[in-house]
Amino acid sequence: MFYFIIFLLFTIPCVSQSDSSFTYKGMLRGTANFALGDMPQLNITNAYLTGNLEYYANKKISIRGDNYLFLNSLTKNSILQDNDAIYFGAFYHFLPNHHFDPLLGFQPGISHTQISIPFSGLNEAAETTICPLTSFVAGFNYFADQWFHFQLNIRYTIGEHLTTADETNISEISFNFGLGFNINVLKKKK
């Protein structure tokens, strides 16, 4: 956390000093990295392999799809067996003409979940189901190079797992960061 704050302190002054633009209409960017999620209702922490692909429709608006592949719960004796999710939505970019690109997004999605219900001291595998989700994302991109950037996202997801065995709140706050790449798919920089 300390290093992250130091990183932010160094990047924010760059915003006012820079006037070149790395975000433009037709830019396609993507990233793949690991994410950590915390489900406060279940008191468990989960690990995901996550990736996203984003197209800048203009300097301020982008359309983005995300996927979360559930790896495992980091909490011992977690009841969550599976929680793969996909999201699709749009993002608003507050500083379109700068390297530092803070963003806010709204992405509805669905997840494929499976939860074990403790029964007579044993874990019984419960039904899998598809859960509708809503999520809000805050974060930023930092475009340090023509082809690469650094990305950080904090996502709050709201959802509920409903089966004949149980109903479980699967709302989660997740965090991911990593290196991404970006290319111009329109070939004409605007």
Place this chain on the structure above:
Amino acid sequence: MQVFREIALFLAMTFGLLKLAYRQIIRHCEERSNLLTVRISLLIAAFYLLPFTLSAQEKKDSNYGGQLSFGMRNTFSSFTDAQSIGMGAGGEFRIRLARQINTEWFADYLATDIQGMGYRHDMHIGWSVLFYFSKHPLTTGKISTYFLAGHCFDYTEVVSEWPGVSKGTRWSSAVQCGFGIHYNLTKNFDLSLLSQYMVHLGTDINSSIQVDPATGYSYMDITRQSGFSLEGHLLTTLSINYQVGRLWGKR
């Protein structure tokens, strides 16, 4: 003033037609099949379109027609038998017909917990006509309010966690109307909030809490109501939409 006259005319036609249709539905549907219900609801929806179609013929509106938008949405369902709020996710697209007339085509998947004893799944696929009150709707940085009415087909599944109770399912048709707002962050991108009441035209699936006399445990029982019912729920939708281009008209 012309806008208000159009709204008054539209509301008068709508309520008159709904009243007429409601009487016809009550008279016929108790003894006939659901197919008739579907046909009648389609007829109601077609009548809804009538005043909009007349407006769409105005020449001055030709520059606005054909705008195509795609969006994603979250819908929250309330005032159902479940007595709790359900949440759904889905998508939509819009085709604008005229300056003050837009159409919205949507699909939703909703899940609702029923008091911790069962759940309900709803799938909606349908369309609505949007009538903007402002003469210049969808302007960047301004809120556009609109009235909406439309029709949809839906599939409902109600499941009890109690082992002895079999699930209830139904296909039905529905009509919906409500009010909403768009807020355009840019020329092509808007955030929308919509609140509409959806009335299902068909048989109802009732869920009720019972007590098992043998064990004393409470459970959810499911009964399918025979005949016709006007069961409904309030849907609140938050969506984002991006205009990708035009199907016709000036670019």
